[in-house]
Amino acid sequence: MGKTRILLIEDEESIASFMAMYLRKEGFEVDMAADGAGGIKLAARRPPQVVILDLMLPDMDGFEVCRRLRRESDVPIIMLTARDAATDKVVGLELGADDYVTKPFDPRELVARVKSVLRRAQARVQPAGTGPLSLGEVSLDPERHEVSVAGKPVQMTAKEFDLLHYLLMNEGLALSRQQLLEQVWGYDFLGDTRTVDVHINQVRKKLGGAAEIETVWGVGYKMK
Ligand code: CA
Secondary structure, rough: OOOOEEEEEEEHHHHHHHHHHHHHHOEEEEEEEEOOHHHHHHHHHOOOEEEEEEOOOOOOOOOHHHHHHHHOOOOOOOEEEOOOOOHHHHHHHHHHOEEEEOOOOHHHHHHHHHHHHHHHHHHHHOOOOOOOEEEOOEEEEOOEEEEEEEEEEEEOOOOHHHHHHHHHHHOOOOOOOOHHHHHHHHHOOOOOHHHHHHHHHHHHHHHOOOEEEEEEEOEEEEEE
């Protein structure tokens, strides 16, 4: 089996080479890009298994890079944010980032995040063996990784897909935010339950009212 390739998009030379050194020591292959455009090109030429993306880049911000990468692939993206602003995290997650790490960080923490998104990505490849699920006009095919509303395909990020999949599998049941975090993001996800709310809103928008995700006050959500 080949090495797991990580694409590091970060313009600060010292931080980038420091992270690369740690990741290589852990047995990863590391590609580096010093700006957004270079990172997008490199991702197309040598598809990575994980992208580590700095928010502050010289040519475009990390959000834009994330948006463009998401058009092409479901690769797990970990955002590096220098700020601890909650809005950055929310915007990043809405755009399809899988996780984030706030600078300054311990490199061991970053390595742990990388391993965690890889585990979750692998778990996604082997779904629970369910066939296509449907509710009203919404249908989801776990094997083909496709969602459609009234027969029309709907683009979803990997997380949105996983969340809808879990909700459909548990149709009619009230699911707590904590339960959704654990089941969809994994026990070791560092984010808080606000992450769940952000993704629920995205999924609601994409379903356009074709199926209802009801808010259960004091608990979480229910699909019906
Ligand atoms: Ca930077």
